[in-house]
Amino acid sequence: MVEAYKWRHRFRKHVSRWTLPRESILDLLSRTSKHLSAKEIYDDLSKAYPGIGQSTIYRTLSLLVQTGFLNKMDIGDGPKRYEYRSSSKMEHHHHLICTKCGKIIDYSDFIDEEEKLVKEAEKNITGKYNFKVQDHNIEFYGLCKDCH
Amino acid sequence: MVEAYKWRHRFRKHVSRWTLPRESILDLLSRTSKHLSAKEIYDDLSKAYPGIGQSTIYRTLSLLVQTGFLNKMDIGDGPKRYEYRSSSKMEHHHHLICTKCGKIIDYSDFIDEEEKLVKEAEKNITGKYNFKVQDHNIEFYGLCKDCH
DNA sequence: TATGGTAATGATAATCATTATCATTAACAG
């Protein structure tokens, strides 16, 4: 829980109180590479923190997304999922999603080529539609090694 | 409704009956470039087809997706959306999504470059993770011309 | 280090999208 000081400091800038639920959620997500749903987070935290409320999980998650600590993602079926957002620029990545078992694999190869193509596309999009691109998302759907 | 004959023919191959709800939904989606939700489809069809059931809408939509007539998409907030899937290869496209007003713009430039990059990535993905890519999805998030 | 103001919490109800159930209807093969 040594990260907590950094988090707290960064967090307080947003005029918010540093609380046990907030620290717990951030701690859990920072320690896993999984992409967890609100319910999975609730079930996990409930062990060490009985009595934590579902509402708090949802509220905290959306706050942590707003303040840039977490990424929120939707793989199309089931609930939204959350992952810790590393501060380093290196960590830009996309996802391979197994349409059979739902497994999510982080993918970060070809980032340079992708960057180049995306940059080009963004320029084109701005000129053609006057649309200001802020972010992009790439997903590959298919079957993971266990599912074919 | 001249398309209906083609649809019907194509549809019957899947051992299914050709019904008024099915034709109505396909007709509506083939005539619009919008990306409609089940509720929007229900509200629209209810005018000309009072008494149509919501269940039928959902069931029919998922059937039409399975059989390749429609694309199903999830822009992350709100309900799933559906669009008519043109048969021509030309029609491969992605989306610009306005994070403020929710507008969805079809985008199909740079398809060749994209194809090339995606092909490369897919080969890499197969080799590295033994993951069989079947489809991919690219979205650009940002602000549309009316929202900035 | 105590304390008061107030943001955050947790229990609960409410909402929204979607799926399940089942009796009734209608497509269509013969």
Add this chain to the structure above:
DNA sequence: CTGTTAATGATAATGATTATCATTACCATA
């Protein structure tokens, strides 16, 4: 035309998320 049975539509049920509100606990100030 008719019987079989797939499809429909009304309704209930589920699952995820948000709203409400009384209670709790951060933390700035003294």
